[in-house]
Amino acid sequence: MPKTSARLLVLLSLLQTRRDWSGTALAERLDVSLRTVRRDVDRLRELGYPIAAVKGPDGGYRLGAGTDLPPLLFDDEQAVALTIALQVAATTPGNGFAEPAARALNTVRQVLPARLRNRVDALRITAVERPITPPRTPVDGDVLLAISGAVRAHETLRFDYGTEATDKPPRRAEPHSVITWDGRWYLVAFDLDRDDWRTFRAERIILRTPNGPRFTPRPLPGGDVTTFVTSRFRGSAGPSGNWPCRGTVILDLPAATVALYTRDGIVEELGPDRCTLTLGSWSWPSLAATIGRFDADIEVVGPPELTRAFAHLARRFTKAAARPPA
CATH class of the missing domain: 2.30.30 (SH3 type barrels.)
Known part of the structure; x- marks a missing residue:
């Protein structure tokens, strides 16, 4: 059986992990009797933790919300995950909580044991977003x-x-x-x-x-x-979440190369330097233009709307190329 002080910390940690605990479940986790669980709960109450009794066959307990924030207990993985989340929040522009997150990160770091502080200090995470013009307005x-x-x-x-x-x-x-x-x-x-x-x-x-x-x-x-x-x-009229326009082409490029530049498309290998690409977009011209950015010959598998979109863009590009420079 762990010493009383250590057992109290384990008990407090368990009460923080979920809403309700039965007395039997706590006794099994702590490897003590129900009577010892009751005594330990009383000790925590004396320390100011608002632990409410829950009715049931063998009784139960719930850690309530107190007027003061009690000490929080985290295992090693939870502590590292918390610091990662705070780093992302502190470096994400426009979320309205960057400055408080940075202060919270510094507070958490100060109370970490040395073994965890070294792991956390090795983590340098910055949320990088593509440049936006004009800049986005921060959210209050x-x-x-x-x-x-x-x-x-x-x-x-x-x-x-x-x-x-x-x-x-x-x-x-x-x-x-x-x-x-x-x-x-x-x-x-x-x-x-x-x-x-x-x-x-x-x-x-x-x-x-x-x-x-x-x-x-x-x-x-x-x-x-x-x-x-x-x-x-995505501009879809239906509830499925799919793109309203979706088509398939054959590209004279290796599948591994195409996959590097395709976020939500399906790439299938046909040979060392040939693959199929199935992709979606909000309009057929947009889909054709997206596929056209690959520097390779294109063969349309379908549907016919995609073929017509390529023809439409071809006429537009030919007209643009025929105009003299401004």
Whole structure:
């Protein structure tokens, strides 16, 4: 049996890992009796930890939210994962929490044991995004917290959006999720005024208080937020999340080379220097132009819309090439 002080730390760590623990489960994990578990819980309560009793056949326990943040216990893997997450948050532009994340990272590092501090110091992670012109407007952290709170409480949001005049009635939306996409923060919500699902850029939201009434959440098209958002940003009218335009070509290039420059396409090898590429895009000309960036001969497998898109671009490029330089 571990010493009392060590056992208390293990018990506190277990109570932090999930909402409810039965007395029997805690006794088995600590290899002690139920009576010892009860005594240890009483000791933690004396130290200020709000541990509530849960009714059940053998009783149970739950670590509640106290007025003060109690010491948190992490195993080695959790501590390293936490520092990685904080590094990403501290170096990601426009998230509204970069400065607090940097301070939290420094605080966590100071209390790490030497063996973990050396591992963490070897990790140098910086979130690098492609340059954006004009630069993206940072998101107010308080706005993100307020939106997320409304999502959790199922409260209707009232807000002005972008450059809308503040003397107009506010937008009304039932918030579903707060997500990131290509370095921006978005609110996914059901727009009550337009009777449809929408994505709102978080930095353009100007909240009005108080929030509106509570609501019963609606089913999201596509079944989950990832499918819905992917579908919307790809311009797909359906809920599947697939590109509205999808075609297949044969390229006179090695499959390994094509795969290096294809994010969500399917590449199949036909020979040492020949492969098929199946790819999607938001329009047929866009798909043809994307495929055309490969410096190789192209043979269209299908569909006919892709062939016509190549012909359309060929006429446009020929016309551009025939014009004298400005």
